[in-house]
Amino acid sequence: xxxxxAMPDALQGALTPRQSEWLDGHLARCDACRAQFAQQQRLQxxxxxxxxxxxxxxxxxxxxxxxIDNPDLAKAPEPSRxxxxxxRALVAAIVLxxxxxxxxxxxxxxxxxxxxxxxxxxxxxxxxAGSIRLVPDPAMELADxxxxxxxxxxxxxxGPNKVGGYLVVPTTEAVRREALLQRLRSTRGIxxxxxxxxxx
Numbered sequence: 448x449x450x451x452x453a454m455p456d457a458l459q460g461a462l463t464p465r466q467s468e469w470l471d472g473h474l475a476r477c478d479a480c481r482a483q484f485a486q487q488q489r490l491q492x493x494x495x496x497x498x499x500x501x502x503x504x505x506x507x508x509x510x511x512x513x514x515i516d517n518p519d520l521a522k523a524p525e526p527s528r529x530x531x532x533x534x535r536a537l538v539a540a541i542v543l544x545x546x547x548x549x550x551x552x553x554x555x556x557x558x559x560x561x562x563x564x565x566x567x568x569x570x571x572x573x574x575x576a577g578s579i580r581l582v583p584d585p586a587m588e589l590a591d592x593x594x595x596x597x598x599x600x601x602x603x604x605x606g607p608n609k610v611g612g613y614l615v616v617p618t619t620e621a622v623r624r625e626a627l628l629q630r631l632r633s634t635r636g637i638x639x640x641x642x643x644x645x646x647x
Contacts, residue, residue: 450480454484458488458491579616579640579642584637595634595637600627
């Protein structure tokens, strides 16, 4: 791993004599690193070639076609980069993260309820007892809407529909619906407050 990190500096001549001596000793013992260093040297030499050399496209095409026509030519295996403890730790972290995401996705998927939809051929479900249809002003602030629901002891069970209406029910049975309807109708920002009988 250290040899791979030292190679770019060695190619630029930026290693200290001690580092250069260590790298030379390592390259003498390690075939993979020696092959990689030779490849980097070839790349460095290729990059230093003048850019105004003429390009022979025909020769390149012939070479490509000959490689396509002879796919059985043995190709030298590319040296694999050694994996150190940092690489193993990264792989372990990725595996743990994938397991965690899979578990979280499975949990969320199991909690999701089926989408609520109705066909025209099916009868509408009856509205809960004591339901009220409320249509707030579209300009009404969310904080004001929530405050109104809390003060009136109401909770939303359906909505908004196409016209912005909500179906609400009292949270306690002690609320008198007629008095509640009068109070809602006189509340600023409520365009409609009507009891629902039967189906919404």
